[in-house]
Amino acid sequence: MFYYVSFLRPPPQKVLITSKTFSICPQVANDLRTEFYEGDPLDLYFAWLPEASFASASHGASQNLMTRKLTTWKGASTAYKEIEISLPPAAKVQDEWRLAMWARSTTTSPNEENNKTTDNADPLPWLIELKRHATENTDFGSAPFPVLSEPILIVADEFTTLESHSKTKSRAKRGSRATAMAPKQERIERMYLLPTTHSAVSGPIEHGIICDGSDRLRSSTILRLTEQTSFDLDKKVWDSGLGLAAWLANLLFPRSGLGMAKPSENRLPMVLNPSAIDIRDLLLNPRGFSAVELGTGIGVVSLMLTALLESSELSGYSSDDAVGDPVRTTCSRKILATDLASAMPLIMHNFKQNASTYSSGKIQLQTGVLDWDSTNIFESCPDLGDFRTLDLIFMADVTYNTTSFPSLIRTIHSLVTSWTQNPNSDGCGGPRILMAYKERDPSERQLWDMAAKQVGVFFERVGGVEGAGEMEVEIWIGRCIVSELN
Numbered sequence: 055m056f057y058y059v060s061f062l063r064p065p066p067q068k069v070l071i072t073s074k075t076f077s078i079c080p081q082v083a084n085d086l087r088t089e090f091y092e093g094d095p096l097d098l099y100f101a102w103l104p105e106a107s108f109a110s111a112s113h114g115a116s117q118n119l120m121t122r123k124l125t126t127w128k129g130a131s132t133a134y135k136e137i138e139i140s141l142p143p144a145a146k147v148q149d150e151w152r153l154a155m156w157a158r159s160t161t162t163s164p165n166e167e168n169n170k171t172t173d174n175a176d177p178l179p180w181l182i183e184l185k186r187h188a189t190e191n192t193d194f195g196s197a198p199f200p201v202l203s204e205p206i207l208i209v210a211d212e213f214t215t216l217e218s219h220s221k222t223k224s225r226a227k228r229g230s231r232a233t234a235m236a237p238k239q240e241r242i243e244r245m246y247l248l249p250t251t252h253s254a255v256s257g258p259i260e261h262g263i264i265c266d267g268s269d270r271l272r273s274s275t276i277l278r279l280t281e282q283t284s285f286d287l288d289k290k291v292w293d294s295g296l297g298l299a300a301w302l303a304n305l306l307f308p309r310s311g312l313g314m315a316k317p318s319e320n321r322l323p324m325v326l327n328p329s330a331i332d333i334r335d336l337l338l339n340p341r342g343f344s345a346v347e348l349g350t351g352i353g354v355v356s357l358m359l360t361a362l363l364e365s366s367e368l369s370g371y372s373s374d375d376a377v378g379d380p381v382r383t384t385c386s387r388k389i390l391a392t393d394l395a396s397a398m399p400l401i402m403h404n405f406k407q408n409a410s411t412y413s414s415g416k417i418q419l420q421t422g423v424l425d426w427d428s429t430n431i432f433e434s435c436p437d438l439g440d441f442r443t444l445d446l447i448f449m450a451d452v453t454y455n456t457t458s459f460p461s462l463i464r465t466i467h468s469l470v471t472s473w474t475q476n477p478n479s480d481g482c483g484g485p486r487i488l489m490a491y492k493e494r495d496p497s498e499r500q501l502w503d504m505a506a507k508q509v510g511v512f513f514e515r516v517g518g519v520e521g522a523g524e525m526e527v528e529i530w531i532g533r534c535i536v537s538e539l540n
Contacts, residue, residue: 055084055087055089055293055494055521055522055524055525055526055527056084056195056198056199056213056288056293056296056297056521056522056525057082057083057084057159057198057199057522058082058083058084058085058087058199058201058291059080059081059082059098059156059198059199059200059201060079060081060082060083060087060201060242060283061079061081061201061203061239061242061283062079062080062081062133062134063077063079063136063238064078064080064203064205064238064242064283064485064486065079065139065153065206065208065238065239065240066083066206066236066237066435067204067237067238067239068206068207068208068209068236068237068357069141069206069207069208069209069236070209070210070211070236071141071145071146071147071208071209071210073141074140074141074415075138075139075140075482076138076139076141077136077138077139078136078137078139079099079123079133079134079135079136079137080127080137080155081133082096082098082198083129084293085290085291085292086285086287086290086292087285090129090130090133091127091129091198091522092129092130094130094159094161094214094511095126095127095128095160095451096126096127096157096158096159096198097123097125097126097127097157097158097159097160098123098125098157099121099122099123099124099155099156099157099158099179100121100122100124100128100139100153100154100155100156100157100340101120101122101153101154101179101180102142102151102152102154102244103151103152103153103180103202104142104144104148104149104150104151104235104494105150105152105205106150108327112324117454121179124137124139124155124443125137125182126160128155135335141208145208146185146208147208147209147210148178148207148208148209148210148249148464149207149208149297150206150207150208151204151205151206152202152203152204152205152206152243153202153203154179154200154201154202154203154208155180155200155201155202155401156179156180156198156200156201157197157200158159158197159197164263171390173520176398178247178302179200180197180200180201180245180384181245181246181247181448182200182244182245182246182247183246183247184246184247184248184249184299184300184303184358186221187404193520194296194300194311194519194521195296195297195519195520195521195522196520196521196522197522198522199244199296200244201242201243201244202242202243202244202245203239203242203243204239204241204242204243206224206239210533222312229323235243236320236502239283240282240283240284241280241281241283242280242281242283243278243279243280243281244278244279244281244291245274245276245278245279246277246278246279246358247274247275247276247530248275248276248277248303248307248358248361248362249274249303249307249362250274250275251526267310268371268466271375273327275361275411276411277357277358277408277411278359278404278407278408278493279291279353279354279357279404280352280400280403280404280407281352282400286396287454288351288393288394288396288397288400289351289352289397289400290351290352290499291351291352291354291452291490292351292354292450293451293521294450294490294491294527295351295354295450295451295490296354296493296516296528297450297490297492297521297526297527298355298450298488298490298518298527298529299354299355299358299359300447301490301517301519301521301527301529302313302355302359302362303358306334306336306337306338306362306363307362311456319534320471327514327516329486329516329531330516330517332358332486332531333486333488333531335480336445336446336486337359337363337446340388342386342388342443342444343386343387343388343445343446344387344388344389344390344440344441345388345389345445345446345447345448346361346388346389346390346392346438346441346442346443346444346446346447346448347389347390347391347392347447347448347449348392348424348426348448348449348452348462348465348466349351349392349393349445349450349451349452350391350392350397350401350421351393351397351401351450351451352400352401352404353391353400353401353404353405353421354446355450355490356389356391356419357391357404357405357408357419359389359448360389360412360417360419361408361411361412363387363417364411364412364416364417380500381409381426386418386443387416387417388415388417388418388420388440389418389419389420390420390421390422390438390440390441391405391419391420391422392421392422392423392424392435392437392438392439392483393423393424394423394424394425395423397509398421398423398459401421402421405419405421408484416441417479419429420437422435422436422437422438423435424438424465425460426461426462426464426465427461428465430468431465431468431531433471435450441469442472444454444463444469444472444484444485445485445486446485446487446488447466447469447470447485447486447487447488447532448487448488448489449487449488449490450489450490450491451491451492452489452492453491453494453498453501454494454498455498456497456498456501457496459504460504461503463501463502463504463505463508466487466509466511466521467503467508467509469485470484470509470510470511470534471484484533484534485530485534486532486533487511487513487531487533487534488529488530488531488532489513489529489530489531489532490527490528490529490530490531491527491528492525492526492527492528493525493528494525505532509534510534510535511532511533511534511535512533512534512535513530513531514530514531514532515528515529515530516529516530516531
């Protein structure tokens, strides 16, 4: 189970420069924002990031980053507390700034001086590191994930902020009402640090690759994922999506720490069973693969898997370090991320803003509208036409609605039976099925029996990601027994 820093009351889209301050309500809660974090107290910190430098090169990185303590989170008792935040001292009209916010244990917070801190040890505290150093005492998701606001525009007068506001209002009234009446932001952003095998060089962030000389940050890819602040289920990050991405990062980068590891070195921090090794070999096979994600949400797993494979050049290696022939650069690696039509605008936004991380063309990342209730998924989702010879189906957090199980099982059955290659000699055939699951209700586990009885797919658990404890993200792999296909 993971926890997330976010806004119960988000920042405004625009702020009048004469207002000096505006209010927010921070929160630390679960993925669906239905349960507050009630563990040990957490100090919440914030920093202002100028959008110009954030978007172009440094992502707000600074060797002398000044952070300010916002408040101490003590669970539900502090959840609805409005807090005034001062505008950046250097703010000017028409500037855009992002508000970064993150949490630390109260026992590990930096020493404070006039409520300010300088954190030279962590120049980018708003980054979520997908794969942690073995030398660090924290695992992925053991601390709440940080958050970034959208850009906040600094404006000169109220009429820029509130077009409908009467021009006859006094300037004093405008100053007092502009911030309160400004539209609130409806999106947040989180940034993820992914391991790569790129050689380290000095310099700024280029094409999403950090090259600042830091051991922890060197040669890493940054992904930026946008979520909605609404309660729409398909427009936010869910635990199992991040858990699966973290599991894949550890699967593909077996050495401890970020960067510089080749998959052929086979130094695994976890014991892998044959099914997990099979997934790794499939993803690293220079001949390529085709994969479909069911219920991609905002595109987390598809995008992270693509970035892990492409920007890290893992596609150049097979599991036995056989580079192979020219198929290395021309291989067919295709990933289709599917969901309902309502999810597509945000998925496309996330894919577009991270396009530089998979621009080489080694991997084709596509989207497709897929409704599990369709009687013929290949007709309703034409993009599936190129995926009839399918190697991998992957999905995360698809079990929250048990009434959708018959449709989900029918969709899996259609994908499995479309498999056109000859079955393996071991009696198994069809695509592998990789699933991340976090239990929300015990009745969800009926999916396993339904898959076995109706599709002939038998799952085995191959791992887990604990995060902050309680309900961990379970990793399951399924294979189809050919004799059960019909």
